[in-house]
Amino acid sequence: MNRPSGQIHGDRRDRELGELLGIALAMFQENIGIILGGTAITMIVPALIMVPVAIGIAVMGGGMGGEGAQVDPVKMLPLFAIGGVGLLVTIIVYMIAKIGFTVILLKIAKGERPAFSEFTSNMGYFGNFLAASLLVGLIVLAGFICLVIPAIFLGCKLIFTPLLVLDRGMGPIEAMKESWSLSEGQFWKIFLSALAYMVINTIVSFIPIIGMVGSFVTFPYYELLICALYRSRTGDLAA
Secondary structure, three states, X not given: OOOOOOOOOOOOOOOOHHHHHHHHHHHHHHOHHHHHHHHHHHHHHHHHHHHHHHHHHHHHHHOOOOOOOOOOHHHHHHHHHHHHHHHHHHHHHHHHHHHHHHHHHHHHHOXXXXXXXXXXXXXXXXXXXXXXXXXHHHHHHXXXXXXXXXXXXXXXXXXXXXXXXXXXXXXXXXXXXXXXXXXXXXXXXXXXXXXXXXXXXXXHHOOOOHHHHHHHHHHHHHXXXXXXXXXXXXXXXOO
């Protein structure tokens, strides 16, 4: 895929899904090092934090009595505290990693060459990014409580919300409104992309060893595809 970095050919804001799939694949191949490295940071680092927490809980829990021993709720409080703090730290680290990784993918979709420093230089977005993610998640969850179809529709309409927070510095509500507008007429592209990702990821996950490695490819490619679709809608997709 020979193109000058960042060059935009025309104002094509409604590209076909097939074209976007090809563009995302070419971008993935051109930036495979930082993409796979960023995927590892995003997926592995938060998980590693929970390992010592789980070990600590297991050790402390084992020392509170053997089989059949009555559990004292008061003595269990330290375990709940350790577990709660560990979970909170894991969520914070994951959100920071997700912000950095998303910024990297947004820059790649724009034709830029990002660096791993994005993982530490965008923490100012943490509050709005977390709030936007929680709001979208709660809205989609409410859709699931009603029926599955509303949840799917809402998820597709609001999918650009976190991207707008990072790319344009919008607040959560403003980003949700803009995502609703940008996703107009794009429902089937977003839905089919997400469906294909889930189906492929589910199938691959059942294959020993390959399943573990496969998620390191399917996850970032899908995320990059959504960023490419977003850039196409905003008119600054570098392709």
